[in-house]
Amino acid sequence: MKKKIAIIGAGSWGTALAKVLEENGHKPVLYSNVEDQIKEINEEHTNKMFLPNLVLSENIKATTNLKEALTNAQIVLFVLPTKVTRIVARQVSEIIEDKVILVTASKGLEQQTHKRISEILQEEIPEEKREGIVALSGPSHAEEVAVNDLTTITAASTNLDAAEKVQELFMNNYMRIYTNKDIIGVEYGAALKNIIALGAGALAGLGYGDNAKAALITRGLAEISRLGIAFGADPLTFIGLSGVGDLIVTCTSIHSRNWQAGNMIGKGHSLDEVLETVGMVVEGASTVVAACELAKEKNIELPITEAIYSVLxxxxxxxxxxxxxxxxxxxxxxxxxxxK
Incomplete structure (x- = not known):
């Protein structure tokens, strides 16, 4: 059955997911507050700043009007930088009237509160307006999903029915979705791997080889698991798609903004220079602050994470x-x- 999906955030990942949903027979509507971007999507059917080689279907609509995006939507998909998620979630809550499934495809931890994205949505959108909260995560570069490269990711929720509905939305012959009830582990894996990707990029920038990369990924996974488990995650989640899977793809690919940022730092650039050059959100740079504060709170040793913080x-x-x-x-x- 065709569904309307409001996609809040028209960056590379939001655009790629809109393409998947349209190809699966649904009605995605992209929301952004950047008027020129929305005009380009609607008139030229491109989003060149984020996915320069992609031509979008004319069925994919975009709007700067949040109410227009949300009206009659059955699914609301958040694909936003972590730092603005709470503000936008509050706006969404004021508009929606019927119960919707909330999906987060973002990866990060909120500064100061250290909350996961699903926790932010739970706090800002009351229970009577949500059917369930699902985290969509795993090894997935938007650039590859946009060209129908084979991709497998996880739909995680304590509400298995909601997770299965999201699974059905996205499944096709190039995208396979698995369900998982451990939303805590999935979100921690998604957020913390960005920190390790910064380190992987720095190693490459310094000229280190595969031995160093493998060591960083493996010991980085140990740190991700250690912190996630302390907050209630299932240890097995970290050897799945949103754990080791996402960590591998983010630490080994030039598509990764966090890897790109780390690579520049390894070559001697400052964090300010890096953020200006990359031009898009580098979630690992803010998540490392939250991770170090959480580790201190729980008295957990995270030597790699702490080292990356000290460099940044x-x-x-x-x-x-x-x-x-x-x-x-x-x-x-x-x-x-x-x-430890």
Whole structure:
């Protein structure tokens, strides 16, 4: 059955997901407050700033009017930078009247509160207006989804019925969706892997090879798991699509904005220079702050995460920081609860 889906955010991922939904027979409406972008989508059927080689179907509509996007929508898909999600969720709550499924396809933790995206939506949109909250996450570059490359991701929710409805929305011959009830683990994996991707990019920028990359990914996954489990995640989630899967793709691809940012830092650029050059949100740069604060709260050791924070915000030298990491006291790889 054809559904109207309001996609809040017309960046690369929101646009790619609109393409998938339209090809699956649904009615996606992209919302953005950038008038020139909306005009381009509606008149030229392109979104060149974010996906320069993609031609969109004329069936994909876009609007700067949030009420127009939300009217009669059965699904509301949030694809926004974490820092503006709460503000927009509040606006959405004031407009919608009937119950909708809320889907988050963003990856990050809110500054100060350290809340996951689903928690923000839960706080800002009352229960009587939502059928369920689903996190859509996994190894997925918008650039590849836009050209129908094979992609598998996860729809996670404590409401399995809502997760299955989202699964059905997106499934086709190039996109496969798995359901997962551990939304905590899925969201922590999605947010924290961006930090490790910054480190992977920095290693590449410094000229380190595959051995270093593999070490970072593996030990980075240990840190992601350690923090996520402390907040109630299922350990098995981190060896799935939204854990190791998303970590691999983000740490090994030039499509990743976080990898690109880390690569520039490894080559000697400051964080301010990097953010200006990349021109799009680098979620790992803000998530690392939240992760370090959460680790301190729970007394959890995250040496890689802390090292990346020190490079970004304390002007630590990248090479010296790596040497310090390598020269830490010897430890066992497998650890029990009393080992870190």
């Amino acid at each position: 915000y304390e002007h630590a030298d990248v090479r010296n920081t790596i040497i310090e990491l390598m020269n830490r006291d010897p430890k066992a790889e497998a650890h029990s609860k009393d080992r």
